[in-house]
Amino acid sequence: MEMEMTVIENGKPVGKIKTLQTIQSEVESSNRIALSVDCVIFGFDENKLKVLLIRSDLKKYQGRYSLLGDLVYPNEDLDAAAYRVLKQRTGLSDLYLEQVQTFGATGRHPAGRVVTVAYCSLINVQHHKLKILENDLHWHDIKTVTELAFDHKEIFDACYARLQKRIQEHPLGFNLLPKKFSLRDLQNLYEAILDIKLDRRNFRKKFFSMDFLIDTGEMEQDVPHRPGKLYKFNYEKYEKKKKKWFGIDF
Amino acid sequence: MEMEMTVIENGKPVGKIKTLQTIQSEVESSNRIALSVDCVIFGFDENKLKVLLIRSDLKKYQGRYSLLGDLVYPNEDLDAAAYRVLKQRTGLSDLYLEQVQTFGATGRHPAGRVVTVAYCSLINVQHHKLKILENDLHWHDIKTVTELAFDHKEIFDACYARLQKRIQEHPLGFNLLPKKFSLRDLQNLYEAILDIKLDRRNFRKKFFSMDFLIDTGEMEQDVPHRPGKLYKFNYEKYEKKKKKWFGIDF
DNA sequence: TGAATAATGTGTTATTTTTACACATTAAAC
DNA sequence: GTTTAATGTGTAAAAATAACACATTATTCA
Numbered sequence: 198m199e200m201e202m203t204v205i206e207n208g209k210p211v212g213k214i215k216t217l218q219t220i221q222s223e224v225e226s227s228n229r230i231a232l233s234v235d236c237v238i239f240g241f242d243e244n245k246l247k248v249l250l251i252r253s254d255l256k257k258y259q260g261r262y263s264l265l266g267d268l269v270y271p272n273e274d275l276d277a278a279a280y281r282v283l284k285q286r287t288g289l290s291d292l293y294l295e296q297v298q299t300f301g302a303t304g305r306h307p308a309g310r311v312v313t314v315a316y317c318s319l320i321n322v323q324h325h326k327l328k329i330l331e332n333d334l335h336w337h338d339i340k341t342v343t344e345l346a347f348d349h350k351e352i353f354d355a356c357y358a359r360l361q362k363r364i365q366e367h368p369l370g371f372n373l374l375p376k377k378f379s380l381r382d383l384q385n386l387y388e389a390i391l392d393i394k395l396d397r398r399n400f401r402k403k404f405f406s407m408d409f410l411i412d413t414g415e416m417e418q419d420v421p422h423r424p425g426k427l428y429k430f431n432y433e434k435y436e437k438k439k440k441k442w443f444g445i446d447f
Numbered sequence: 448m449e450m451e452m453t454v455i456e457n458g459k460p461v462g463k464i465k466t467l468q469t470i471q472s473e474v475e476s477s478n479r480i481a482l483s484v485d486c487v488i489f490g491f492d493e494n495k496l497k498v499l500l501i502r503s504d505l506k507k508y509q510g511r512y513s514l515l516g517d518l519v520y521p522n523e524d525l526d527a528a529a530y531r532v533l534k535q536r537t538g539l540s541d542l543y544l545e546q547v548q549t550f551g552a553t554g555r556h557p558a559g560r561v562v563t564v565a566y567c568s569l570i571n572v573q574h575h576k577l578k579i580l581e582n583d584l585h586w587h588d589i590k591t592v593t594e595l596a597f598d599h600k601e602i603f604d605a606c607y608a609r610l611q612k613r614i615q616e617h618p619l620g621f622n623l624l625p626k627k628f629s630l631r632d633l634q635n636l637y638e639a640i641l642d643i644k645l646d647r648r649n650f651r652k653k654f655f656s657m658d659f660l661i662d663t664g665e666m667e668q669d670v671p672h673r674p675g676k677l678y679k680f681n682y683e684k685y686e687k688k689k690k691k692w693f694g695i696d697f
Numbered sequence: 698t699g700a701a702t703a704a705t706g707t708g709t710t711a712t713t714t715t716t717a718c719a720c721a722t723t724a725a726a727c
Numbered sequence: 728g729t730t731t732a733a734t735g736t737g738t739a740a741a742a743a744t745a746a747c748a749c750a751t752t753a754t755t756c757a
Contacts, residue, residue: 229479229480229481229482230479230480230481230482230519230521231479232480232482232562269480269551269562271560272553273553274551274552274553275550275551275552275562276551296548296549299525299546299549299564300525301519301524301525301564302525303522303523303524310522312482312519314549314551379705380705380706396745396747397705397706398706398708398746401707402707402708403744417705420703420704420753421703421754421755422702422703422705422752422753422754422755423703423704423705423706423752423753424704424705424753424754425705425706426706630734630735631733631734646716646718647735648717648736648737651736652736653715666724667734669725670724670733671725671732671733672723672725672726672731672732672734673722673723673724673725673732673733673734673735674723674724674725674733674734675735676734699756699757700755700756700757701754702755703755704751704752704754705753706750706752707750707751708748709747709748710745710746710747711744711745711746712743713742713743713745714741714744715741715743716739716741716742717738717739717741718737718740719736719738720735721735721736722733722735722736723732723733723734724732724733724734725731725733726730726731726732727728727731
């Protein structure tokens with residue numbers, strides 16, 4: 198934002214000239230807007246993609262669910278606010294987090310003018326120690342997400358679309374899986390996120406060709422069929438190759 | 448953002464319980480942050496991709512340029528604020544505009560806490576009637592954009608990266624060209640945006656196969672060589688096909 | 698204990714997409 | 728009318744993607 202400007206049209210100045218004083222007083226007083234972050238937290242459980250929601254207690258939105266969020270503190274970076282919400286809700290601090298979109302329609306919040314920055318987050322449901330019941334938190338199958346409080350359905354849609362896109366460009370999926378996973382797990386995840394069926398052989402070929410999988414030497418346990426190999430994700434290699442990475446297509 | 452919540456960890460409530468009253472008072476008083484929009488306005492002229500900048504008059508940023516932006520009015524939608532800035536600066540109202548990212552580091556603005564929502568905009572430099580000189584506005588070759596005021600270089604980089612990506616998925620380029628253009632113009636544009644050389648025959652093949660070009664029957668005038676055909680973009684067809692559109696690769 | 702089950706693991710071929718590449722044509726400039 | 732600097736066009740090689748089947752392995756159940 199430029200702070201001193203003279204807007205001129207047809208040779209004549211229009212609009213006001215803003216000095217540092219002008220804008221400082223604006224910043225300090227009138228033109229202030231409440232700012233929040235909302236997190237769309239994805240998890241993967243029972244071969245289904247889920248989103249973490251909380252029941253809304255507001256009369257206006259009785260029975261509906263909403264995303265997890267909070268107002269941004271005056272001295273807090275945006276990303277820090279999103280991490281704070283995640284930490285508070287999931288107890289996890291090392292999470293995938295990506296800013297997606299900011300929603301600022303004037304009528305979007307009943308408490309007044311609140312602009313919210315939406316974040317997409319991925320967590321491994323087995324790592325977190327959610328007190329689901331006490332917090333009134335729920336893992337919702339994304340296929341059953343219909344109406345949410347506020348404009349949260351719109352926010353959810355934007356984050357889900359972003360996830361679908363991102364996962365075809367970067368191997369984010371590992372953030373949703375346990376440290377060790379089978380190729381079947383991985384494929385189930387991709388199928389759940391993209392909502393399509395994939396050819397097993399081609400899927401394996403593609404992932405092996407990426408060369409980000411480390412064979413742990415271990416096998417699945419307690420499966421009612423031939424157990425598959427367990428792999429882990431080679432984060433170091435991925436970080437190195439990231440710059441040149443142009444994505445995978447399914 | 449959920450408004451009534453009890454945060455519980457290890458069975459005990461932590462953090463405050465927010466009621467509608469609580470949050471309403473927060474929204475109305477303490478937790479307010481100034482919000483601005485900043486527009487990265489791209490243009491295409493002399494076969495170069497340009498960005499519209501204004502000279503910063505602040506001592507702190509003397510000699511540097513900054514993006515065009517303004518504070519968001521309390522009763523104004525975010526997108527509306529971005530359109531307002533564009534209209535004010537370019538006189539144009541029918542523009543391509545896309546929200547890109549929100550920048551909210553605490554120390555990013557000297558006047559206090561200002562969070563800014565960055566927009567990427569595309570305009571046809573021949574259509575607009577900028578009073579460049581009077582406004583101290585400048586079209587900058589994107590290759591010469593180095594240091595900008597505030598965190599505007601970071602914002603510019605994000606918007607340019609977004610443009611490079613988007614143009615490979617959707618034919619946005621037409622927003623930067625005159626209504627009638629030659630295939631050479633189109634290719635020059637893509638080469639300028641992506642900063643690569645493209646094979647002429649393959650480029651033509653690709654665009655014809657998309658079937659979004661209408662032959663106007665007219666030819667280039669006053670070129671010192673064999674004139675090329677002039678085409679226009681079939682917006683109607685694109686809008687219809689948009690849903691199924693999965694992008695083009697270069 | 699062995700037969701049935703339900704998955705894993707593996708390669709090749711056909712199809713599609715992408716890339717590389719050369720020459721005749723046209724209008725303007727000299 | 729000769730030179731110049733582009734436009735306009737097709738094909739073949741290479742790479743990527745999609746389609747597809749059977750032997751193997753551990754578990755379950757009779």
